[in-house]
Amino acid sequence: MIEQLVALAKIADIDAEALRTETELRDIPARIEALQGDVKKLSELLSAEKHDLADADRLLSAQDEELQNQNQSLAKSKSKGARAKNMREADAVERELETIRRLMKEREVERETLKEAIAKRRQSLEKHEKEFSELESYVATEKQQADARIAELQVTRERVLQGRAVLAAKVPGDVLRRYDMIRTKRQGLGAAAIKEGSCSGCFVVLTPQLVIGVSRAEDFTQCPRCQRILYSREAITKFEQKDA
Ligand SMILES: [Zn+2]
Incomplete structure (x- = not known):
């Protein structure tokens, strides 16, 4: 009887030790998976940010184009003004010029605001890109260490479980x-x-x-x-x- 109980007690010790490795073997991949989930989430945020910035850049070049067009209209109106035959024509041209200048000024104010916003966004994107690459390399290192630890634990687990079958036959x-x-x-x-x-x-x-x-x-x-x-x-x- 005591021999059977001794065998069971030894099995219990083996199982307790194996349990520690099994718990770790289960926790490590879960932790790595969570970290990789963070990397994925951050990467999605980053690409959304890049997308927004590209949109803003396109808007800016559209505004640049509009300004160029307005500049051309301005030049045209000016040459029309030079050819004005009387006061009435000259006044009309002057009003046209005023309108164009006002529109250009408005466009320029908008453009400055947009430029500032773009600069801010670019700065934030650069910061996030840096954070992302830091996280990525942290996770890569963690994964490497986790893989090594898992291999180690598997060896330990096998070593611990050796002899369990012989003991189990006695109970x-x-x-x-x-x-x-x-x-x-x-x-x-x-x-x-x-x-x-x-x-x-x-x-x-x-x-x-x-x-x-x-x-x-x-x-x-x-x-x-x-x-x-x-x-x-x-x-x-x-x-x-x-x-x-
Ligand atoms: Zn109890």
């Missing part, structure tokens, strides 16, 4: 099934050692009779609260010393 099938069932319900830990009269799995204080029973290692006792199979480290050490 009665129904006990092992019960252990596995508790394990899936209780954060991956199906057995717990008694520590200072308490269950080390859920910390409930156990009755002295229960503690004594477990230390005798005569059957598979479960914790009344968390249902984990209980064992005594002292009993296992004693058994192993006697065995050696």
